[in-house]
Amino acid sequence: MSEIRVESLIKRYGDTTALDGVSLDFPEGSFTALLGPSGCGKTTMLRLIAGFEAPSEGRVFLGDALVADPKRQLPPEARNIGVVFQSYALWPHMDVAENVAYPLKARRVASAGIPARVAAVLDIVGLGGFAKRRIDELSGGQRQRVALARCLVAEAGVILFDEPLANLDMHLRAAMVDVFRDIHRRTGVTIVYVTHDQTEALALADRVVVMSKGRLLQAAPPQEIYRSPADVAVAGFVGRGNLISGNTVDHWDRTSIIDIAGHRLAARSRDKPAGTVKVLLRPEALRIAAEGLPATVLDSVYRGPVHEVRLALAEPGQHLLVDSTEALTVGQRVHVAVSDAWVVPGA
Numbered sequence: 001m002s003e004i005r006v007e008s009l010i011k012r013y014g015d016t017t018a019l020d021g022v023s024l025d026f027p028e029g030s031f032t033a034l035l036g037p038s039g040c041g042k043t044t045m046l047r048l049i050a051g052f053e054a055p056s057e058g059r060v061f062l063g064d065a066l067v068a069d070p071k072r073q074l075p076p077e078a079r080n081i082g083v084v085f086q087s088y089a090l091w092p093h094m095d096v097a098e099n100v101a102y103p104l105k106a107r108r109v110a111s112a113g114i115p116a117r118v119a120a121v122l123d124i125v126g127l128g129g130f131a132k133r134r135i136d137e138l139s140g141g142q143r144q145r146v147a148l149a150r151c152l153v154a155e156a157g158v159i160l161f162d163e164p165l166a167n168l169d170m171h172l173r174a175a176m177v178d179v180f181r182d183i184h185r186r187t188g189v190t191i192v193y194v195t196h197d198q199t200e201a202l203a204l205a206d207r208v209v210v211m212s213k214g215r216l217l218q219a220a221p222p223q224e225i226y227r228s229p230a231d232v233a234v235a236g237f238v239g240r241g242n243l244i245s246g247n248t249v250d251h252w253d254r255t256s257i258i259d260i261a262g263h264r265l266a267a268r269s270r271d272k273p274a275g276t277v278k279v280l281l282r283p284e285a286l287r288i289a290a291e292g293l294p295a296t297v298l299d300s301v302y303r304g305p306v307h308e309v310r311l312a313l314a315e316p317g318q319h320l321l322v323d324s325t326e327a328l329t330v331g332q333r334v335h336v337a338v339s340d341a342w343v344v345p346g347a
């Protein structure tokens, strides 16, 4: 059974179509990241699932229950869904424990049981010793954990995150990514996580949904999104990569032989492409070697552990980024060995 299912969902705001016919299942216990450029409809999807907005067309199900169509909507508080925003929406005049206890008090849970439940979730989010701290005495990451604890205490079956780490610095973001992964493992709660940060999406989710202009481009596990993007838009949005034009010479099974400026290489392909295609070459699948695609060094920049080398292929206008352990000289002639390539569908 799917915890959440959206069917042919359309949301219009005046002339803007924020969601343009999206159908998607979010299985129980899954961790889905919604990824895409600004304005692609990620937040709108969350708001429709949470019940803050009504669909213009289509339906939303929680389990077997229809909770929203254009005519009727179950109110947010009746959906048992937790929401964590980038602005933490905490009560500044209450301490940490009072903030976390708030949903239980609002639901009139017997007060005797509340402190133990609050203490348990504060332990889960790593704030065991902070119960009596005031909110304004906490760091951004700690506030985010309080917001998370408040969702967990209510035992919501689903937690929606809207860019929860957007306000935090790089180190805190990395630490919070670990916290979210851990909490998902320990609680098994169904998570839908909106981000425009692809590294966050790839690291956290068991499935990444890439959206553009209100439509779904691809929904797949992170590795598949990265290695086998469904189209040029996904290939361009996720990860560093090179899109090179080539000609199909032959194919068998799910492998195609592609000719790039007189050099042939084997590439994974979804179907049986013909004629001119675009091939995705990730930098880590490329190596400067004795044999391979002939190229000329355009630029070599040291970026931490490796040199990022920009190369010109024999065919005019075709460039490649390659990671090299050694600096190369501009103008140097090299060859590039290719260990993995993907023919991008439809390009």
Ligand SMILES: Nc1ncnc2c1ncn2[C@@H]1O[C@H](COP(=O)(O)OP(=O)(O)OP(=O)(O)O)[C@@H](O)[C@H]1O
Pocket: 013, 016, 017, 018, 036, 037, 038, 039, 040, 041, 042, 043, 044, 045, 196
């Ligand atoms: N209340 C509203 N009234 C009018 N237009 C809206 C409203 N909410 C969203 N939109 C429009 O709908 C589209 C999708 O917005 P949405 O907030 O879902 O995008 P997003 O992918 O979450 O973007 P971001 O990453 O910038 O938050 C945008 O063009 C936005 O301007």
